[in-house]
Amino acid sequence: MNIAWQGEVTDTGGMERQHNKIHRDLARNLRKNMTTPEQQLWEALRKRQLDGYRFRRQTPLGRYIADFVCLEARLVIELDGNHHHDQQDYDRERDDWMQQQNFCVLRFWNHEIQHHQQTVIQQIRQALHQQSSLLLPPSPPAGEGLGMGGKFGVR
Structure with a gap:
């Protein structure tokens, strides 16, 4: 379900808090009213079932609401039903914003979840591992870690 909060965030503390509350309430309502494909995918993603990754x-996220997100791997999953040209423009704008925030966005049609769920799960798994490998910090050069001997080393 692709619904976004279109309000304007301002620097006036109370107004911003009110907008954030509206945004949170909308997200809460969407969680309570998930579509059948969203429920099916959630059953496969919840409780760290997919290689230990935590999904919400x-x-x-910003002014948008992601269907599913793994913050650790910076992966967003969106499910699409039938939509019109204006919805495609909105989705493109939303994907661009998320990519600017260093999220990878995967989109699946509802019928893919319903009829090819294992293929979808495999694609998500592959994206998780690709994203995670991109996010790993580089290893320190030899001799510069907290290895043997130093202040924090094993004696």
């Missing part, structure tokens, strides 16, 4: 559902 209907989560605010």
